[in-house]
Amino acid sequence: MKDFLTRPAWIEIDLDKFENNMKIIKDKVGEKTEVMSVVKSDAYRLGALPLSQVSLDLGINYYAVATLSEALSLRKKFDEVNILILGYTPRHLYEDAIKNHITLTIYSLNDALVLNELAGNLKEEAKIHIAFDSGMSRIGFMPSDEAKKEISEIFKLEKINVEGIFSHFAACETDPEFTDRQFKTFTNFIDELGELGCRFKFRHIANSHSVLFHDEYDLDMVRPGIIQFGYTDSDHLPEEFGLEEILSLKAQISSIREVKKGETVGYERFYKCPRDTKVVTLPLGYADAFPRILSEKIEVLINGKRCKQIGLICMDQMMVDATDVDCKIGDDVVLIGKQGDEEIKVRDICIHSGDCETSFITHFNRRLPKYYYKNKELVHVSKMD
Ligand SMILES: *Cc1c(COP(=O)(O)O)cnc(C)c1O
16 A cells, blocks of 8 residues: 555645646637746746646647756756746856756846857857846846847847846736736837837746736736646635646654643643543654644644644644544545545645745645656656655
């Protein structure tokens, strides 16, 4: 039984659901708009390589990451796809980026000059997207005549191919007016650049929420992140579009004991049993997924029943109250996902830590092995080695 387990706590990823999510996103934006799959931070920790293979099989050829090392890890497996680094890349990494045909984000003429010269030396062409700051105040050219001048200078550089320009929404989920203003600032800026002869194959600004709720911002390319995995950081649920959550988090019971009324459980003697209690121990803790602030706030499913977590969550273990629940050591416990008629969703959990769904899932520790299923069959395992 479960002889594939390298430890009795693990993540299961449903590749069929992921494939379906990607199809829904592709259909939603239509043929005229390219999907750039955002797989930064190892696809929000769910595994950039196995998931991108699914996207590639659906014909998705554009991928976005945050750092050069993430880009190179994708490049090793996929020779042909286009990979954009969305963030700042320091100059000493340019050579490696150029040699591996990684597209860089640029927002200064001086950086472009350095990149151009290096590309020339390497007898290569460097592909870039220009970042534009329409109101996020993070990275990118700010709207000004000077910025336009610099960008038109970049267009003249022989070894640089300016493939795209992008901006990023600050509050697409919560502030539609500001979002619209950002969109107009962005497209006006592009129009003015057009008057200077600067044209872009890809103009893009749409993130997950925009893809679902604002077709009018799609432009030539969209950059969905969190919705690919079936989650959202907004109050609007992605289920209404047919998107499904692709992960479950499970563990096996590692110990069971009867603790008498009045005795305590765990560090700091934080939980005092109000009655004789069946305490079940699980072999995962705050180093794996559940920050300590969630202590006594979460529930888990044992034998289809909800059980309260009790005491302070430890680094590698936690205890739950399973009084009156029939169970034994080795039984599967669901911490995220379905069991019987019950379901625990990421949003039910992270609301208690004041976190958003994106932040919560990106904090899963790599030491939690991931098992990928297709047609209910285990097809791929990814574990920390
Ligand atoms: C992370 C990120 C995205 C994807 O954001 P989601 O809200 O997860 O869709 C898109 N664009 C940029 C620049 C990002 O940093």
